[in-house]
Amino acid sequence: MNINNSLDWLAEEFRRRFETEPEGIWSAPGRVNLIGEHTDYNGGFVLPFAIDRRTRVAVRARTDRKVQVASTFNGSSPATADIDDVGPGTVSGWSAYPLGVVWSMREAGVNFGGFDMLIDSSVPVGAGLSSSAAIECAVAVAINDLAGAGLSRTKLALIGQRAENEVVGAPTGIMDQSASLLGQDGSAVFIDCRSYGSELVPLDLAGSDLVLQIIDTKVSHSHATGGYAARRASCERGASDLRVDSLRDVTASDLDRAAEQLDEETFRRVRHVVTENERVQQTVEVLRTQGPAAIGELLDQSHVSMRDDFEISCPELDLAVETARHNGAIGARMTGGGFGGSAIALTPVDQVDAVRTAVLSGFEQVGWTTPDIFEVQPADGAHRAR
Incomplete structure (x- = not known):
């Protein structure tokens, strides 16, 4: 289904449901997340697209x-609420994402009178590809736009994050919403999660005869529960x-001291964040100077760190990576919050089938x-499609 046909279908489905x-x-x-x-929640650096x-x-x-929110992936009646009654603890399930944004926008001072909404998505749920942020950012x-609020993309990202933190109950950082709002075709987004500054970094996969394969392990995860919060x-x-505001303030040269001060598990968690921040910055530099074919080793190192120090991988992700x-990818790692979801494999075009x-x-x-294995390309961020 091409984009115009899918928009026509969604408009017709809206008419059918809301008359x-x-x-x-x-x-x-x-x-x-490359x-x-x-x-992100440690004030560090990320490189998603x-x-x-x-x-x-x-x-x-x-x-x-009043708001009425329906979805094509849930055949039940629309979730209905009064704008003034929506807030933390008042909603649950899939509707917490769009209704959380309703609350967060109101908390940001945006005045609007309500809406009817139908949601459709091709972002796999639970695959580590941020289906939740895609909903939040589209809403x-x-x-x-409808309220004429004129909020910046950075402000909208913070609104989406607050919805997910306080209404959904998932303690996520700013990365997912920022990538969804700031992305551009042919680029990754280098984000400083302390200052909220961002810049585009060239990611010309096709020009390097590469593809990024997504390997959705089908092991579902939830950021609102379990290991992520821990x-x-x-x-x-x-x-x-360590007496710092955030782990952003810890460098590799501090790790020997950290090993003496922290218990063994906490030290490994800290070491992952510190070395991962360095890997992000190295990846940005390599992309700018050498191109995507040269980042494979950094992807591999990232997976080992997540597997061994942060302990957020699982057998399915490890096997995929x-x-x-061993069969042609130049670099691979799990991506997303962990405990399931997807791995990414940076692969030469002629090795994709292998x-x-x-x-x-x-x-x-x-x-x-x-x-489920499929390929993705960098794409444009959130916008009005029609």
């Missing part, structure tokens, strides 16, 4: 301060014990669910 015309359709992409994992898998929202404004740009707490404990590397076949065979041999 009225949408005023517009807005679109926001998922993201792949490198820089669990550094927006992908050509997107969430689209068809919207019509209301004037009665945020739609409200921003890792964040460990980082905060490490920063406190190791198999891809990597795909080997990974599928490897999962079949151990009896695991067949992974």
Whole structure:
């Protein structure tokens, strides 16, 4: 289905469900984090890019301060709420993402009278490609436009993050929303998560005869529960014990001292963040001077650090990474928050089939669910599509 056909279909589905015309359709992409994992909430550096898998929202404004939110992936009745009643603890499930943005926009001083909304998405859920931020950013740009609020992309990213932190209950950083809002075709987004500064970095995969393969292991994860929050707490404990505001203030030269001051587990968590920040900066430099074919070793090092020091990988991710590397990928790593989701493999075009076949065979041999393997390209960030 091409883009125009998909927009036509979504508009028709909106008409069927709400018996009225949408005023517009807005679109926001998922993201792949090329490198820089669990550094964002530590005030560090990340290097994601927006992908050509997107969430689209068809919207019509209301004037009665009511919101109705439906989705094509949930056939039940729309989630309905009064704008003034939405907030932390009042919503749950998938509707917490769009309704969380409603609350966060209101908290930011944006006045609007409500809306009907239909959400459709091609971003896989639970794959580590930030399907949640794609929803949040599509909703945020739609409200921003309809209300004439004129908020900057950086402000909208913070609004999306606050929705996810305080309404959804997931202690995520700013990276996902920033990538979805700031991405551009042919580029990665280098983000300083302390200052919120960002700049585009060339990522010409096609020009280097490379593709980025996504290996969705089908091991679902949730940022709102379990290990993600524990890792964040460990980082905060490490920063406190080292008497710094955040782990951004710790450098590789400080690690010997940190090893003496911290318990063994906390030290490994800290070491991952410190070395990952360095790898992000090295990757940016290599992309600018040598191009994407030269970053493979940095991707490999990142995975080892996440596997051994931060302990957020899983057997399925490790198998995907190791198999891809042994069958033609020049670098591979898990991506996203961990505990499941996806791996990425930077692969020469002529090795794509070999990597795909080997990974599928490897999962079949151990009896695991067949992974979904597909390719992504850097894409434009959130915008009005119609």
